[in-house]
Amino acid sequence: MISSWRRRRAARREEKSEHQNGEIELTVPREFRCPISLDLMKDPVILSTGITYDRESIEKWVEAGNFTCPLTNKVLRSLEPIPNHFIRKSIQHWCVENRSHGIERIPTPRVPITSMEVSDILSKINVSCKRQDGKGCRILVLKIKSLAKESERNKRCIVTNGAGGVLSGAFQAFSVAFSIDENVDVLEEILSTLIIMFPLDVEAKGFLSVSAMKCLIWFLSSGDLSRRRNAVLGLKELVSSSSSDNRRKVKELSETEGAIEALFKLIKDPICPTSTKAALLVVYHIITLSSTKQKQVRKLVNLGMVPLLLETSVDAERSICEKALGVLDGICNSEEGRQMACNNALSMPVLVKKILRVSDLATELSVSILWKLCKGEMEDHGSVVLEALQVGAFQKILLLLQVGCAEKTKEKASEVLKMLNLHRNKMECVDPMDNFKHLKRPF
CATH class of the missing domain: 3.30.40.10 (Zinc/RING finger domain, C3HC4 (zinc finger))
Incomplete structure (x- = not known):
């Protein structure tokens, strides 16, 4: 009798408890x-x-x-x-x-790659490069790519063991040898795998020289969308560096034949937001860091970059809008750029609209461009200033100064406000308070 009671008590202890809603809770x-x-x-x-x-x-x-x-x-x-x-x-x-x-069976996990296995594959890639064995190298790179995509742990192990430098060296080696057409398959595979390893360290970037840059431009000009996307991401990685070698890379890129045209085409006919952002960022570095920036700006203006940037900014997402305004601000440092912007009907409406609408950076860039355009027109008839007044620039700038902004932007905004104020008597400016004259004020 006692033993049966003990069995029942043990069974009750092992019995699964129930939630208040009746669902069974497994221990x-x-x-x-x-x-x-x-x-x-x-x-x-x-x-x-x-x-x-x-x-x-x-x-x-x-x-x-x-x-x-x-x-x-x-x-x-x-x-x-x-x-x-x-x-x-x-x-x-x-x-x-x-x-x-409702318990799902856990899948059998794959054993992650070890540092020794990674080192072995990378050493074989180096051997393939020395032998100019494109086919063998491509197979090894595909293996690295597959392992990196398998898990975040694998990716960290591969990156830690210097895969970025080895792949950069391989890309450089096959871009030099013979012609790009002969090695296009292995180069394309190396590039797509290299992008997984971003950001690259300074040493890895150092392996990529002029021939690698030309190969990326060649990819950027080709019809394959995936190849063009990878190429512009590669270019962005090369020029987006705080190292002292960055200016040299930008100079090499700006002097590479067809680079500006390929970047312009990618912005004009976008593939995806990521590639558009990358292209805008690369162009920005070219027109701000290159020793031949005046030449590059002139080329961009002749291609029609100013109207393209304004059109891109109209309804673009925040990041693209900021980058487009950044490029436009750089272009407006030149006389040709300012003239093209002044002659475009979208300039004033877009710039005024972006103030206090997108982000602090977009506001700063819009004020900077507006300041450059208005300042350049003051010696003429002031047509740009009048156009800015017509689209409500005076009220917008005044509001910005009341809300507050960075000191540098505040100085430019104050100058713009003074320039606008000088021309207010040349046109009928409606005071926004006039619309509420009929209302009785409680004060």
Whole structure:
């Protein structure tokens, strides 16, 4: 009698508890939980101390600079965790048994790549480059690309072991050898894999010289959309650097035949927002850092960049609008650029509209461009200033000064306001308060 009561009591203890809504709550066995996250382990691994953790949790622990076992506090003899296949199979079996309760079976995880395996593949890529074995190199690069896409952990391991430098060197080697047409397949594959490794370090960028730049421009001018997108992202990575070598890269790019035309075409016929932003950023670096920027600005103006930038800014998203205004601001440093902007009917409406509408940066750039255009027109008949008054620039600038802005922008806005005020008597400006004259004021 007593034994049967004990059995019933044990059965009640093992019985699954129920929520208030009637749903069954399953208790995950303690040995299946990660000691760090306390969640069901998806990829159990065992450390040199004999304790099993979920791979993601223990890797985060080690990456944070900890080299001891979280439970035992013993120093780890090895940082390479070993898959615990027994626990993993037990967890999968438990999941299958409880699938009727909504438990999904965890997939068998792939063993992540090791530093030794990465080094081996990269050394083989170097050998293939020396032999000019494009086919063999492409197969190895595809393997690296596949492994990097498999998991974030693999990608970190590949990048840490210097894949960016090896791939940059390979791209440079095959862009020099023979002709781009003969190596287009391997170059395209290297470039698409290299983009996964961004941002590149200074050493990796150093491998890419003039021939690599010409190859990227050739890709940018070709009809393949994916190739053009990858090429402009590659160019953006090359010129977007704070290193002293950046100006040299920009100079090489600006002097590469067909570069300006290819970038203009990409902005005019956009592929995607990412490529448009990248193209605008590259153009911005060319017109601000290049030693031949006046020549490049003249070329852009002749291509029709000013009206294109204004049209792009009309309904563009914030990031594209800021970059387009940044390029326009750079172009307006030249006489040709200002003249083209002054002659465009969209200039004043777009610039005034963007003030206090998009972002602080867009406001600063709009005021800067407006200041350059109005200042250049003061010696003439002031047609631009009158046009700015007609679209409400006076009220907008006045509001900006009341709201507040950066000191540099404030100085330019004040100058613009003075210039606008000088011409207010030449046209009928409606005071916005006139619309409310009929209302009785309570003060």
